[in-house]
Amino acid sequence: MSTAVSDRAARRAGKRSAPSRADAGKAYALVTPALIVLAVVIGYPILRAIWLSFQSNRHLDPKTGVFVDGGFAGLDNYLYWITNRCMSPSGVVGACPPGVLATDFWPAVRITLFFTVVTVLLEIVLGMAMALIMNHPSKGRALIRAAVLIPWAIPTAVTAKLWQFMFAPNGIVNSLLGQNIAWTTDPWAARFAVIIADVWKTTPFMALLILAGLQMIPNDVYEAARVDGASTWQTFTRITLPLVRPALMVAVLFRTLDALRMYDLPVIMISGSANSPTATISQLVVEDMRQGNFNSASALSTLIFLLIFTVAFVMIRFLGADVGGAAREPRKAKGRRNRRRKAEAQEAAR
Secondary structure, three states: OHHHHHHHHHHHHHHHHHHHHHHHHHHHHHHHHHHHHHHHHHHHHHHHHHHHHOEOOOEEOOOOOOEEOOOEOOOHHHHHHHOOEEEOOOOOEEEOOOOOHHHHHHHHHHHHHHHHHHHHHHHHHHHHHHHHHHHOOOOOHHHHHHHHOHHHHOOHHHHHHHHHHHOOOOOHHHHHHOOOOOOOOOHHHHHHHHHHHHHHHHHHHHHHHHHHHHOOOOHHHHHHHHHOOOOHHHHHHHHHHHHHHHHHHHHHHHHHHHHHOOOHHHHHHOOOOOOOOOOOHHHHHHHHHHOOOHHHHHHHHHHHHHHHHHHHHHHHHOOOOOOOOOOOOOHHHHHHHHHHHHHHHHHHHO
């Protein structure tokens, strides 16, 4: 009897699995054209930039004394940025003289990382607070959500100009503070001006992603915590934070990657010069291209791509930024769940 039941269960399972395989084939057939288009649109520029990074720029040939185009350069473009290695007109390789873009590379890297760390940390705190306020049930919740998202909806160029007027010597910021701070010329004041503008602009984006995670938490969990007598702080640290962590890490991932390629805000607010106190590595790429050095600019773009890829890999692999939308199940828990399901199936077959 049990053998017959098992056979019928196996046939039903086979009937259920056959349509799933057919559906999977249809899904792959529908997705493949889009993947091909993405591979061409995204993959070709990346491969082209990598290929150009190994070609030399137009330069003076020390043997003939005339300018020559291109040619295989190996790792020279990468060493130009990383080690500040330049070739003199006589053919001698040495340290780059002051004024060459390569001398601004490491200061730009430090400034970019400084902007990334400070802005993301501030946006985590402020975004969490704003998300908790927007998630709290109230009559004006819809109005609060709409008002909070206004800074994020404003174009970055408009935001930069707005804050540039506010940080002017006779602007509203100095008037409110009663000070005469040179926000656009003093190095540290200019950096904090960019940080303030960036936090004002992008905190609503962080709050929106965190709010999506908060709305996924069941109300039953909070009701059980209130019944058990948990305080507000205990509820926040032991229920809200652990359950909203996947959405929070995704928000941190997106903002970190966006901050690493910051360009327009410091350029419009402060200066587009490569030796500006707020110059980022993206500014060096644009400045190098304006000078006609497309191959060395491609090498710097490749370095930025590797930096962003490394940060994304570390955050997804080790810090729990699950971009798939669900927290990864521990391997032991998954094994126990599979064994439990197998035992239930065997019990049902008997």
